[in-house]
Amino acid sequence: MDIRDFQLERFFAAHEFEARFLLSPSDCESLSLEDLLALADSDSLKRWRQLRLGYTQSAGHPDLRAEIARLYPGASSDDVLVCAPEEGIFIAMHVLLQPGDRVVVMAPCYQSLAELPAMLGCAVDRWEVRTEGNRWTLDPDELVAALTPQTRLVIVNFPHNPTGYIPSSDLIARLVELTAARGIYIFSDEMYRFLEHCPGCRPDSLLGAHERVIALGGLSKAFGLPGLRVGWLATRDRRLLNRCAAFKDYTTICSAAPAEILAIMALRRKSEITAANRRIISVNLEACREFCRRHSSWLDWLEPDGGSTAFPRLRPPLEMDEFCDRLLQRRGVLAVSGRLFDWPGEHIRVGLGRRDLPEVLAVVAQELESSSSG
Ligand SMILES: Cc1ncc(COP(=O)(O)O)c(C=O)c1O
CATH class of the missing domain: 3.40.640.10 (Type I PLP-dependent aspartate aminotransferase-like (Major domain))
Structure with a gap:
């Protein structure tokens, strides 16, 4: 059977368990x-x-x-x-x-x-x-x-x-x-x-x-x-x-x-588990809005209505694939480019469901700041 690779899943299979930070997971904080x-x-x-x-x-x-x-x-x-x-x-x-x-x-x-x-x-x-x-x-x-x-x-x-x-x-x-x-x-x-x-x-x-x-x-x-x-x-x-x-x-x-x-x-x-995850998402949403306000020359925030992912847009001259490569190679941050969704334009998926997102955003900020000074 002739099937095209599942681009997103192949990408996660290659990097998810080695990367130091995940910017783009789609799930919420997992329970032990x-x-x-x-x-x-x-x-x-x-x-x-x-x-x-x-x-x-x-x-x-x-x-x-x-x-x-x-x-x-x-x-x-x-x-x-x-x-x-x-x-x-x-x-x-x-x-x-x-x-x-x-x-x-x-x-x-x-x-x-x-x-x-x-x-x-x-x-x-x-x-x-x-x-x-x-x-x-x-x-x-x-x-x-x-x-x-x-x-x-x-x-x-x-x-x-x-x-x-x-x-x-x-x-x-x-x-x-x-x-x-x-x-x-x-x-x-x-x-x-x-x-x-x-x-x-x-x-x-x-x-x-x-x-x-x-x-x-x-x-x-x-x-x-x-x-x-x-x-x-x-x-x-x-x-x-x-x-x-x-x-x-x-x-x-x-x-x-x-x-x-x-x-x-x-x-x-269900009520306790999903409410706990909605609380994490709510904190992370505010962190993302603030991050995009602070870096508004690089990113446009696009407000999600639900779910555990957002899909903000990068501004030129930032180029998505190159930026995601740099994040992984230089900072150990795994970021999913919109291209893995066959989507044109410079979008990046941000996972809102994990507690460590503010820490991951701080590492992404370092890379953006080095782009500004470079
Ligand atoms: C929209 C959507 N449907 C289905 C699935 C499949 O879920 P699972 O990976 O648990 O099989 C996913 C996983 O990311 C998804 O995002």
Whole structure:
């Protein structure tokens, strides 16, 4: 099979575990096993101690699916299939798409969201985010223009990696209306849900919007548990979910038993865990705004609405790839250039979810200051 490298993941594979500082991680501060066990309720602690390491149920532990269903008003465990998050994208694209279909994908995007449809022989139409002042936006008229009778699927991701954009409720309503009227599926990547930056601005999951919505969720970002490899697909379309479950027999068959119990523990402590990560993000947002004010000749801050990443723009003469190279070679700072998202323009991804971001920004400032004096 001819697949293009997943540029971002290859880049992290080469550098993530050697670099001294990470400027651009997408996840939040990860929990240790000890932290999670300390938060656990007595029922899940008992399950942990008595756990047998056999195969697990292919659709996911029934109690895990029940905890996941609680995240979606009106959903039940039967609407949920547990899988690793990236696996969920792989399965859903294989099940939904045929060669010759057209797919509209929000851009820039986590590469597999666009790459898998292309690999499966679909034509990919980009629905690109724009900037308006210092915020991000999407134009619904551009979606209308991209839809054709062959369009099978629209892929969106809110809060968005890398920009942190969350659309208005009007735009979401338009997306739902346009797809419902044409019988088009929505793949809604909601990996960054629960990381909205202002209280009360968390849109409902698109899951309930119409029958042909399939939502992706997981514990990698807002819960700081990417090492569990626990995510899920959720849809009201039972036929589609059954086909996804059957496809999973060819990927992982079932999830790891310890990960499932730890996932139950974490979901039962969702409020505490996600609130702690939102607090870290809020401190880091202020540090980034201040950093960009201080270095306004080099950088434009573009305000995210949610998620654990931001995508500010470098100003000329700073050139993105060269700057990222310099940061890594001279300062040991790993920074993700917008180019790894196939995005033109001089954007850099900043990870907002880790406690050490202010320290990393101080190192980046040293490099900028040496550019000014050099
Ligand atoms: C938008 C989006 N979807 C899916 C994933 C996949 O999540 P995981 O790496 O936990 O499989 C990521 C990871 O960065 C992501 O940013």
